[in-house]
Amino acid sequence: MLEEELRQHGAILLRGFDVRSPEDFSQVVAAFGWDEFVYAGAANRIKLADRVLTVNAEPLHLFLNFHHEMALIKEYPNKIFFCCLEAPAKGGETSIIPSDFLVEKMEEKAAEALKKMEEDGITAVMTTKAWHRMFNTADEIEAEKSAMKKFICNSIKFNDEDGTMDLIYGPMSPVKEFNGKRVMWHMITEYKLAERKSKVTFGDGERIPEEAIKAYNEIVDEGSVNVKWRQGDVLVVDNLTVQHARQPGEPPRVVLVSLSH
Numbered sequence: 001m002l003e004e005e006l007r008q009h010g011a012i013l014l015r016g017f018d019v020r021s022p023e024d025f026s027q028v029v030a031a032f033g034w035d036e037f038v039y040a041g042a043a044n045r046i047k048l049a050d051r052v053l054t055v056n057a058e059p060l061h062l063f064l065n066f067h068h069e070m071a072l073i074k075e076y077p078n079k080i081f082f083c084c085l086e087a088p089a090k091g092g093e094t095s096i097i098p099s100d101f102l103v104e105k106m107e108e109k110a111a112e113a114l115k116k117m118e119e120d121g122i123t124a125v126m127t128t129k130a131w132h133r134m135f136n137t138a139d140e141i142e143a144e145k146s147a148m149k150k151f152i153c154n155s156i157k158f159n160d161e162d163g164t165m166d167l168i169y170g171p172m173s174p175v176k177e178f179n180g181k182r183v184m185w186h187m188i189t190e191y192k193l194a195e196r197k198s199k200v201t202f203g204d205g206e207r208i209p210e211e212a213i214k215a216y217n218e219i220v221d222e223g224s225v226n227v228k229w230r231q232g233d234v235l236v237v238d239n240l241t242v243q244h245a246r247q248p249g250e251p252p253r254v255v256l257v258s259l260s261h
């Protein structure tokens, strides 16, 4: 029944239950009876209990932009569980937005840019300092092999001057269809984090117009919900149709994650 609710609403917040430890959270996840999805993404995650991992370790003052989990990886989870064991002192909300709302509104507010993104595609370059850890090797050839096997990137480049690696994706349409909904599967905005950054252009290399990005950001403001964490909260998100983000905040913040098919 909850699966049907999730499909309909995109996210479910379970609040007021006595979930205090990674083991408690693990039991909540198991109770849903969904298949485990084994994490193989770019973030540095530590396993704390069966099917339970730490969330992205990027410093809390940074905003983690809206995304579908593992959209750039060949295999991605259908569903995400988040669990708050310690609520942030300040900020640190997990924000969610229906991804089909983003596409629908972009069709209204930035139709031309969206059309070009779908027809010519976008190119995304993700530059990472942490490729040794990501691919568990310091060998460039091995890292390239793993990247091409695991990620949907089309090519790889190593930058000798600063030791970083570029994973080059596309041209690809950022829009995908799941469950009859057209969703913004790939990020069209750029980001800069401690470990990695991204640059996005149209498939032909042309910059995405500022007005289109402005429209996108306004749509995000209009359509997103901030989940202000309370200890024991479990948030279930349909990863195929809902994007999530992390607002900047202050420690402590203990939020754990579990991925399912």
Ligand SMILES: [Fe+2]
Binding pocket: 067, 068, 069, 244
């Ligand atoms: Fe995420």
